[in-house]
Amino acid sequence: MLKRYNIILYSTNKIVNSCRYVSQSMLKSTVNEKTGIATVIINKPPVNCISLELLNKINTEINKLQKDNIRGMILTSVRSLQKVFCGGLDIKEFYNPNPDRLAKYLTNLQDTWLSLYMTSFPTVSVINGHSLGGGCLIAMCCDYRVMVGPDYTIGLNETKLGVVPPKWFQDTMAAIIGHRKAEVSVIAGKTYTTDEALQIGLVDESSPDIDNAYKKGIQFLNSFEKISPWAFKMTKNISRQPISQWLIDNKQKDLEFVFNYMQTPSVQKHLGLYLQSLKK
Numbered sequence: 001m002l003k004r005y006n007i008i009l010y011s012t013n014k015i016v017n018s019c020r021y022v023s024q025s026m027l028k029s030t031v032n033e034k035t036g037i038a039t040v041i042i043n044k045p046p047v048n049c050i051s052l053e054l055l056n057k058i059n060t061e062i063n064k065l066q067k068d069n070i071r072g073m074i075l076t077s078v079r080s081l082q083k084v085f086c087g088g089l090d091i092k093e094f095y096n097p098n099p100d101r102l103a104k105y106l107t108n109l110q111d112t113w114l115s116l117y118m119t120s121f122p123t124v125s126v127i128n129g130h131s132l133g134g135g136c137l138i139a140m141c142c143d144y145r146v147m148v149g150p151d152y153t154i155g156l157n158e159t160k161l162g163v164v165p166p167k168w169f170q171d172t173m174a175a176i177i178g179h180r181k182a183e184v185s186v187i188a189g190k191t192y193t194t195d196e197a198l199q200i201g202l203v204d205e206s207s208p209d210i211d212n213a214y215k216k217g218i219q220f221l222n223s224f225e226k227i228s229p230w231a232f233k234m235t236k237n238i239s240r241q242p243i244s245q246w247l248i249d250n251k252q253k254d255l256e257f258v259f260n261y262m263q264t265p266s267v268q269k270h271l272g273l274y275l276q277s278l279k280k
């Protein structure tokens with residue numbers, strides 16, 4: 001039994017035998033050949049909001065890393081943005097949308113959430129700036145969150161835009177902070193400072209600077225050195241499967257509902273006003 005366990009760890013380390021660097025402009029990904037740890041950096045100025053193209057890149061990269069048998073992944077934002085981890089889903093994708101593109105966007109969003117939420121390797125988000133709406137969602141998909149502070153904010157603020165965070169957004173948060181706190185949070189579209197997020201358990205650690213936050217992320221990933229990758233994957237799967245299975249079973253229904261809902265005049269009006277307020 002012990003021998004088999006060792007072989008799993010050894011073979012996983014061996015598979016990661018080259019340093020890969022993927023720079024697809026909006027997304028940079030490097031795999032450290034010694035440690036087997038990937039760093040994926042979102043790089044879409046000015047605020048890393050998630051367009052259809054960025055969604056595709058994130059999903060493609062996660063699926064590649066899945067095949068590469070990496071040991072873990074850090075997800076973060078390019079440092080030059082300074083104060084934004086991810087400004088959320090690109091509201092322009094929803095405002096006066098082209099129906100074909102909107103359908104593609106929503107399908108990709110579902111697929112990307114499933115890929116990121118269910119990775120078979122450990123993941124950490126190093127939240128080096130504001131992380132709102134879909135930005136909070138991708139951070140919450142990771143197994144561990146380290147947030148730089150104290151001046152950034154994080155939360156599912158969708159109701160502030162006049163939209164409803166889908167069930168799987170809400171479930172992702174409830175799995176982290178508990179149903180009651182998540183309910184209060186999403187209804188009010190609440191955003192939390194780094195300290196507040198730490199206090200309610202939305203993030204696991206805080207850090208005054210990015211380098212330190214990154215180190216903490218690596219420490220978390222290293223804590224799995226002696227855990228069999230198979231045991232990790234199966235345990236995570238059991239833990240997260242009830243939430244992901246709901247979306248797998250209801251993908252089409254969820255898609256059709258959101259697709260129609262997004263195009264209603266009242267939602268469009270709210271989105272237009274919100275976009276305008278951002279520009280001011």
Ligand SMILES: CCCCCCCCCCC/C=C/C(=O)SCCNC(=O)CCNC(=O)[C@H](O)C(C)(C)COP(=O)(O)OP(=O)(O)OC[C@H]1O[C@@H](n2cnc3c(N)ncnc32)[C@H](O)[C@@H]1OP(=O)(O)O
Nearest residue numbers: 049087088089090091092130132133134164166258278279
């Ligand atoms: C039963 C179930 C039914 C469900 C049906 C509904 C399903 C709906 C699913 C949709 C869920 C939506 C999720 C989201 O993520 S919505 C977006 C949430 N994000 C936000 O609200 C953040 C908004 N942005 C900000 O607060 C600030 O920009 C930020 C703090 C991130 C940075 O501030 P900063 O001062 O640095 O930058 P600016 O505000 O000046 O912004 C610069 C330019 O970027 C534009 N911008 C910002 N955020 C977005 C965005 N999310 N999408 C598109 N564009 C964005 C901003 O307008 C500025 O543009 P200009 O330079 O042109 O002025």
